[in-house]
Each structure stands twice: as C-alpha cells, then as structure tokens.
Amino acid sequence: MNDSAPVAEGLVELRGAFDRSFAVARSSQGADQTEDLLFVRVARDPYAIKVGEISGIVSNTKTVAIPSRVSELLGVAAVRGSFLSVYSLAALLGYGPAGDSVRLLVLCGPREPIALAVRDFEGYFRVSSRQIHAADQNEAARGCVKQVVRTADAVRAVVSIPDLIELIGTASGVNKSKE
Amino acid sequence: MWTLGRKIAAGFTLSFVLLALIGVVAYRSVNTLSATSYKVAHTHEVLEHVANLLGLLKDAETGQRGYVITGDENFLEPYRTAVNGIDKVVKDLRQLTADNPNQQKRIEQSESLIAAKLAELKQTIEMRRKGAFEETAKVVRAGEGKKLMDDIRRLADEMDREERELLKQRAEEVETAANSARSTIIYGTLACLVLVTAAGVFITRSLGGQIGMAVRHVHSSSAELQSVANQQASGARESATAMSEISTTISELLATSRQIAESAQRVAHVAEETAVAARAGTRTVQETHESVSGIKRQVDLIVTHMLDLGKKSQQIGGILEIINELAEQTNILAINATIESAGAGEAGKRFAAVADEIRKLADRVGGSTKEIRTLIEEVRAAVNTTVMATEGGTKAVDLGARQFGQVTDALNQITALLGTTTEAAKEIELSTKQQSTAVEQVNMAISNVAKATKETEASSTQTLQTATELSSLSRDLTRLIQPTAAA
Numbered sequence: 022m023n024d025s026a027p028v029a030e031g032l033v034e035l036r037g038a039f040d041r042s043f044a045v046a047r048s049s050q051g052a053d054q055t056e057d058l059l060f061v062r063v064a065r066d067p068y069a070i071k072v073g074e075i076s077g078i079v080s081n082t083k084t085v086a087i088p089s090r091v092s093e094l095l096g097v098a099a100v101r102g103s104f105l106s107v108y109s110l111a112a113l114l115g116y117g118p119a120g121d122s123v124r125l126l127v128l129c130g131p132r133e134p135i136a137l138a139v140r141d142f143e144g145y146f147r148v149s150s151r152q153i154h155a156a157d158q159n160e161a162a163r164g165c166v167k168q169v170v171r172t173a174d175a176v177r178a179v180v181s182i183p184d185l186i187e188l189i190g191t192a193s194g195v196n197k198s199k200e
Numbered sequence: 201m202w203t204l205g206r207k208i209a210a211g212f213t214l215s216f217v218l219l220a221l222i223g224v225v226a227y228r229s230v231n232t233l234s235a236t237s238y239k240v241a242h243t244h245e246v247l248e249h250v251a252n253l254l255g256l257l258k259d260a261e262t263g264q265r266g267y268v269i270t271g272d273e274n275f276l277e278p279y280r281t282a283v284n285g286i287d288k289v290v291k292d293l294r295q296l297t298a299d300n301p302n303q304q305k306r307i308e309q310s311e312s313l314i315a316a317k318l319a320e321l322k323q324t325i326e327m328r329r330k331g332a333f334e335e336t337a338k339v340v341r342a343g344e345g346k347k348l349m350d351d352i353r354r355l356a357d358e359m360d361r362e363e364r365e366l367l368k369q370r371a372e373e374v375e376t377a378a379n380s381a382r383s384t385i386i387y388g389t390l391a392c393l394v395l396v397t398a399a400g401v402f403i404t405r406s407l408g409g410q411i412g413m414a415v416r417h418v419h420s421s422s423a424e425l426q427s428v429a430n431q432q433a434s435g436a437r438e439s440a441t442a443m444s445e446i447s448t449t450i451s452e453l454l455a456t457s458r459q460i461a462e463s464a465q466r467v468a469h470v471a472e473e474t475a476v477a478a479r480a481g482t483r484t485v486q487e488t489h490e491s492v493s494g495i496k497r498q499v500d501l502i503v504t505h506m507l508d509l510g511k512k513s514q515q516i517g518g519i520l521e522i523i524n525e526l527a528e529q530t531n532i533l534a535i536n537a538t539i540e541s542a543g544a545g546e547a548g549k550r551f552a553a554v555a556d557e558i559r560k561l562a563d564r565v566g567g568s569t570k571e572i573r574t575l576i577e578e579v580r581a582a583v584n585t586t587v588m589a590t591e592g593g594t595k596a597v598d599l600g601a602r603q604f605g606q607v608t609d610a611l612n613q614i615t616a617l618l619g620t621t622t623e624a625a626k627e628i629e630l631s632t633k634q635q636s637t638a639v640e641q642v643n644m645a646i647s648n649v650a651k652a653t654k655e656t657e658a659s660s661t662q663t664l665q666t667a668t669e670l671s672s673l674s675r676d677l678t679r680l681i682q683p684t685a686a687a
Contacts, residue, residue: 031564031568035561035564038557038560039557039560057538072535072539072542073542075539076539076543077535077536077539077540078532078535078536080532144531144563145531145534145538145563
C-alpha cells in the first residue's frame with residue numbers, strides 16, 4: 022500500500038521547508054523586493070489587496086444589518102472590541118448589490134472603523150514587485166484600482182484600500198462633513 | 201323420343217297395315233268378283249237351260265210335226281228325246297232359280313204350259329198314229345199348240361230377259377267390283393309406295409341422324425377414351441416408376457427404421473445413464489446452492505462492513521472539515537500575525553517570519569485537507585460503488601441461488617423426464633420394430649401394386665388400341681351413314 026507515501030513525503034517536505042526558513046539568513050531573503058498580497062475573487066473576477074494597506078482579517082464574524090442610505094453598507098460587526106462598518110467589496114467595485122454570504126472581513130486599518138466583506142478568499146501570496154504594474158484605463162474600477170499584478174495564471178487588479186476608504190467616505194458623506 | 205327399333209317397327213307396321221288393307225280390299229273385290237262371276241255363270245246356265253227347254257220343246261214340236269206330216273216313227277225320235285229331257289231341264293231350272301221367286305213363278309206357269317203342250321203333242325201324235333191325219337191337222341190348225349208354244353216362248357223370253365237383266369246387272373257389279381279392286385290395288389299400292397318411301401326416307405334420315413349422332417358420340421367418346429387411355433397408360437407408367445421409387449424409398453425407410461430402433465435402444469441406455477448423472481448433478485447443485493447461500497451471507501457481511509466504512513468516511517470527512525476550518529483559522533491568524541509583526545517594526549520581523557511560516561504551514565495543511573477530502577470523497581465513491589457492486593453481487597447471488605433452485609427443480613424434472621424418456625425410447629424401439637414389420641408388409645404390398653400397375657399399363661395400352669380401333673370404326677360408320685359429313 023503506497024497510497025500514504027505522498028502524504029508522508031508532503032509532511033517531510035513541509036517540515037523541511039519550515040526548518041529551512043529559520044536556517045536561511047534573513048539577508049538572502051531580502052535580495053528581491055516583494056509585495057504581500059491577499060488574493061480574492063469578486064464575482065469570479067480576480068482581485069488582490071495589499072497586506073500592507075490593511076490591519077487584519079477576521080472570519081466567521083456576525084454582521085448586523087443597519088438601515089442606511091448607502092447601498093454598499095452591509096451592517097456593523099464587533100471585531101476585537103470595536104464596532105466596524107462592514108461594506109461589500111463587490112458593491113464598492115461596482116458589481117451591484119452585495120452577496121448573501123460573507124466569508125471574510127478585511128479590516129481597513131486601526132484609524133478607520135471600516136471592514137470589507139469578501140466572499141471568496143483565495144489566499145495570501147508574496148509576489149515580486151516586478152510583477153506589479155500600473156493599471157490601464159479599462160482596468161480601473163471606480164478609481165479604486167491603479168495597479169495590476171501578473172501571476173502565472175491571471176492578471177489581477179490590485180484594489181487600493183485608501184481609495185476605497187475615500188470612496189466610502191464620499192458615499193456616506195463623511196468627507197463633506199469634514200470639509 | 202322414338203327409338204330406332206320403334207321407328208322401324210312403326211314404318212313396317214304402317215306398310216303392313218296398308219298391305220293388309222289392300223289385301224283385304226283385293227280379297228273382298230276378288231270374292232265379290234268371283235261371286236258375281238259365279239252368278240253370271242249361273243245366269244248363263246239358267247239361260248242355257250231356258251234355251252234347252254225351248255229347244256227341247258221345239259224338237260218335240262218338230263218331231264210331232266214331222267210324224268204328223270209323214271207318219272214316220274223316225275220323226276218322233278226328237279220328240280221322244282225332248283219329252284224325256286224336258287222334266288230334268290225343268291227340274292234343274294227350278295233348282296237353278298230357287299232364289300228367284302219371279303223365275304219360280306214363271307217356271308210354274310211354264311210347267312203347266314209345257315204339260316199342256318206336251319199333252320197337245322201327244323194327242324196329235326196319238327191321233328196321227330191312229331191315222332186321223334185330218335183331225336190331227338185340224339187340231340194343229342186350231343192353233344192351240346201354237347198358242348201354248350207362244351206362251352211358253354213368252355215366258356221363256358221373260359225368263360231370258362230377266363236373266364239377261366241379271367246378267368247385265370251382275371256384269372256391272374263385276375265391272376264395279378273389278379274397278380274397285382283395281383282402284384284399291386292401284387291407289388293402295390301407290391299410297392303404300394308413297395308411305396313406305398316416306399317412311400323409308402324418314403327412317404333413313406332419322407336413322408342417319410341418330411346413328412350419325414351416336415356414331416359421332418362414339419367417335420368423340422372413343423377419342424376421349426383414347427385420350428384417357430393415353431393418360432391412363434402414361435399415368436400407369438408414371439405410377440410404375442413411382443411405385444419403383446416408393447419401393448426403393450420404403451427399403452431405405454426399412455433400413456432407417458432399423459437404425460431408429462437401434463438408436464432408440466441407445467437413447468434408452470443413454471437416458472438411463474443421464475438420469476444417474478442428473479441425480480448426481482442434483483446433489484452437486486444442492487451442495488452448490490448451500491455454498492452460494494454461504495457466499496450470500498459473506499456478501500451481506502461485506503455490504504454491512506462497507507456501509508460502516510462509508511459512515512466512517514463521512515465521519516472522517518467531518519473531522520477533516522474541522523481540520524480545514526482550523527487550518528483556515530490558523531491561516532487567518534498567521535496573516536494577522538504577519539500584519540501585526542509588520543506593524544511592530546524591526547522587532548516584529550522575526551515574529552513575522554514565524555507567522556509567515558505558520559501561514560504557509562496552514563496553507564499546506566489546507567491544501568492537504570483538500571487532498572484528503574478528495575481522497576475521502578474517492579473512498580466514499582469507491583465505497584458507494586463497492587456497496588452498489590456488492591448489492592448487485594448480492595442480487596446476482598440471490599438470482600444465482602434462485603436459479604440454482606430452479607436448476608435443482610429442472611434437474612429433478614429432467615430426472616423424472618428421463619424416466620419418461622427411457623420408457624418412451626423403449627416404446628419407440630418397440631414401435632419402430634413393429635413399424636419395420638409393417639414397412640416390410642407395405643413393401644410387399646407395394647411390389648404387388650407395382651405388378652398391378654404394370655398390368656394396368658398393359659391393359660391401358662390395350663384400351664388405347666381398342667379406343668383407336670373404335671375411333672376408326674366410328675369414322676367408317678360416319679362415312680357409311682353420312683358420306684358428306686365424314687368427308
């Protein structure tokens with residue numbers, strides 16, 4: 022019975038990689054400029070979010086809907102002892118009303134009590150900075166996409182969290198009140 | 201329709217009747233003519249007697265006168281002869297005219313006158329003999345004798361006239377009868393000739409028509425008979441050939457029947473051996489049925505285990521979901537740790553490396569759980585397939601068990617049928633032997649029939665010859681009766 026051999030090999034490889042990550046010098050790791058990205062899908066379209074622009078992600082968090090004139094607002098959620106306004110990333114990117122199920126909340130920063138609801142989370146990836154290019158006019162959705170990342174299988178639009186926060190602020194009238 | 205004999209008989213009867221009629225008429229005419237001739241002769245005889253009587257009286261008177269004149273006795277000779285003959289003549293005349301009252305009356309008158317005349321003659325003769333010539337002449341001159349003689353002549357003339365009247369009348373009767381007979385004979389003969397000719401023509405035509413028709417029928421029938429005889433001869437030849445073939449076939453059939461009898465004997469022997477084998481097969485099938493029942497129990501047990509395995513796989517899947525969830529949570533925690541370590545500056549870099557590795561580990565765990573889920577799904581699918589296959593096997597085993605039961609029943613039935621087959625084969629053997637005997641008899645009968653067929657062929661040939669001769673004869677008859685038609 023050799024069916025268990027790949028699992029054992031995978032386990033050995035996993036253990037070896039884990040150990041190697043600590044054995045290799047840090048300087049060698051920083052030889053190439055990288056960018057950490059979260060890969061998500063919005064209405065089957067691939068998108069990426071820069072990890073450096075968010076403050077964290079949470080899952081399985083209950084969102085309580087509240088009445089609002091902002092259609093992108095799904096409700097509020099309690100995360101790490103704070104109330105956050107949960108907005109639909111798909112609605113903000115112009116895909117229409119938000120979906121029913123929310124798998125993940127992307128926290129937009131400690132200073133902004135905003136979370137983005139994501140339905141399909143594909144993972145955390147570290148890509149080379151050379152893979153990131155400026156987006157052309159067609160790829161910019163409502164002004165929130167300025168870059169794209171080219172991977173082996175697709176070209177993903179990189180969502181700019183600051184632009185989204187600004188967009189949310191414009192939609193909810195917060196920016197007007199500040200002015 | 202009148203028959204041929206009847207027509208001929210009718211023709212001859214008509215001719216006979218006509219001939220008989222003519223004969224009767226002729227006979228009657230001849231009779232009448234004969235009677236009339238006899239009566240004429242009779243009348244002539246009466247006339248002769250009347251003339252004789254008158255002659256005798258004249259002779260007597262002549263003698264009387266001669267004697268009176270001469271006194272010579274020789275002159276009395278006619279007188280004496282006449283006196284002696286007158287009575288007889290008168291008597292004969294009376295007899296001859298017995299059927300005629302007028303003549304009888306005249307004869308009576310004549311007798312008295314004759315007697316008176318003879319008395320006067322005798323008186324004168326006596327007177328002359330006595331020599332009294334004058335007295336005698338005186339008596340003669342007195343004319344008494346003449347008066348008597350005249351009366352006698354008158355009576356004789358009357359008798360003569362009457363007889364001549366009768367003669368004339370009878371001559372007319374004779375003429376009439378002769379004419380009648382002549383007419384009857386002529387016309388009757390002519391009529392008879394016409395009738396006989398007509399009857400002959402009619403009978404000839406009728407006979408010609410009927411016999412011609414009959415001959416044509418005979419000709420046609422003989423032609424048909426010829427054709428039938430031909431067919432019969434041909435059929436007889438074919439029958440003879442067929443009989444020969446049948447005889448050959450029956451001989452082969454006889455050989456086949458013997459082979460069948462031998463085969464039936466072998467079949468009976470084989471059937472007995474087959475019955476023994478079938479009983480052994482029944483026992484084997486029963487043992488196999490028990491084995492199949494054991495297999496069915498084992499298969500049921502396998503199904504139960506496989507169902508348990510399916511349930512365990514589901515439980516593993518549930519556990520794997522938990523592990524996957526944990527891996528995702530770990531991944532999220534690692535991402536958050538990475539983010540937090542990035543926010544911690546230089547101090548957080550080592551932590552970030554750990555968090556990164558934890559995230560990778562969580563990713564690998566997630567990937568592994570996906571692989572395990574896939575494997576588990578495959579296991580579950582395999583289990584389901586196995587369960588379905590096992591259930592199919594169970595059904596097949598059930599079906600096999602049932603079929604083994606049916607096979608057992610069939611073998612039992614085969615065993616029973618083989619007994620029947622054995623008996624039937626023996627009966628077939630016996631029947632085939634009887635059939636062989638019967639076939640031999642049939643063969644003999646066929647041989648006899650073949651002989652009879654050959655004889656029939658010969659007789660058909662003879663019939664054909666006879667029919668041909670009959671046809672030729674009918675043509676000859678037709679030619680004889682109706683030459684134009686035959687031509």
